[in-house]
Amino acid sequence: MASHVIFLQRRTHRAGAQTCLARLLRHPSMQKWRPVLVCEDEGWLAQTCRAAGVPVIVNPFPGARTLAGRLWRNEAFAGQVASQLRRLGFHPQLVHANDHWDALLALTLARRLHTPAAVFLRSPGMRAEDYDKYGCREFDLVIAVGDELQQRVQHWDMGRGVLLIHDGLEAAEQCPPKPRPAQFPPKVLVLGSPLDWKGWADLTEALWLLQQAGHLPALQWDFTGDRPDPARNNLRLERLSGGQFRFLGRVEQFRDLVRQYDLAVQTSWHESFGMAALETLFAGVPLLSTRVGVIEQVLESPAFLVPPRQPQLLAQALRRLMSEWGTLDAGVEKAQQLIRARFLIDQTVDKLQRAYEETLGLLPA
Template structure:
């Protein structure tokens, strides 16, 4: 029997990352489980396009995030829709969404936290994000954290009584993937015998692309090892210049932003997360769901989710030499690489299913409308 409340998920991001994957997954899972669930999204955003593609109910906001009118538009949307739950994802969504919810009289104000924003963003931007979250503590009723590190941060701030750890989740195939997407590999310019390292992330400093690119200077004896970088972002020109300066043009492929991530996972031989700070990236869960071996830096949610030598190879952040050695281990020991991939697949299958995530979210929503 469906819960008798209406849910509005608010995501005002222009780009597309892990938070938006979570919103898509969550919106799909909530259909028919609650009285109504819609997503409030910006017109022309990638999330807007994806919601249209998947046929999920949504409300399109035509007002800029920098305009005070957005507050009034959201308030009207919440009032007209009779939403009792407003679940806001990312900082700007929390700022506008929860202020509007207060004005509209929506009691069930939920904040889903995807990153340690103060650590991920330096300078004024990071301080502003942390200030928004601090002020939001006055109005939020329930907090959902996607990693243990974020949950610990909530508890240290005195919010343990209204904070819940709910990991991200992905659909998991019934069996570990075996094979190779040769068609996509051909499109990317890599051969069947190349060992392809996949790096799927926004091109921004915290994702550590420059250290992974530099790692390939330590693999000059293995020209068959290639790097495919999937994503767009502010560092694109800088990273391409780095590749050219290091004469790695024949070994590094930039694909730009792509939506066919399952096909990408089938085309690469391993997935690397070289991040300097990380929550619980969907890339890792998606890679594990296809039994791709993982090479990750020992930071944030990666360090708590994965076990070195069991479900991933873990190396220090900002260490190109260590990244190169990790890649070499995967190339030279395919049996070990396969074992890591299968172990990661089993971990995701058992603990990160959409059904598990949905059950936990509904429990939080129940508390939010009662408190």
């Protein structure tokens, strides 16, 4: 009887966790595990998986940590999903949550189905309290996608082996490095989202410092997300007299967007992995990035790396790029070579399969 691995990922818009899961589920070697996606709606992730032939079950996700969730909605969710799996003739052998946010529901479903449970840990801001509140100690397999996160989690849960399995890119996503324009580009793509820890306010602070010193040309800054609520993340754009600031909202064709620019900037305070940064470099576009996630394992050009949460140093780095643009090596070609050597999805899948087989004792269908 063929068995299936059931993946839980509530949100389906195109973002880091979702794109990483999509690459994993559509990989040829994962097909022998017969993956099934359970998600909340028919968004980007559901459409992408269906197009790749991966079965998708859409079911409303309750607030797992609410009182109603704990009293009955989590169990109701598990019952609904279990019924849909039976109706479709699927025989689960593992339930795998794509981050700790869906961990409690994954545990409830795994108990209903009498299967082991696994969880990816992806959130860089995760705390020890979150690890406990979301039941991560109860999982049979815990996997962190980034080095620093794996080390932190291992410290919280000394009695278990927390695996490190990096996310990966598909080899076909690589594009040739873009030809370098002679002058600093007139428009720059700013990676991230309105969340404060993505560091957009650090960038606007750095730009204000450059403006104060008379070193800020009138450039266009395009942000990959919505304009933040000033009450939560005040960019103080009113201070900046020159240039243009655009907020692009959610972008699903990320590589096509990135290729429209000759420079991107990542200003995050922390990243567990930092997929958008690697996607940018793999798309052939220079990147100025804070030293977060795995970026220092692929980007070796010091002029394009800065410490996080240091607007003054970010301003200095931007000033140097503006004045020395024609001579600085962005390191894109070398970064692409290192990504191919270290962070392709083939390696991710190989490690995950070994974890399923050696840690959980499972066999593919």
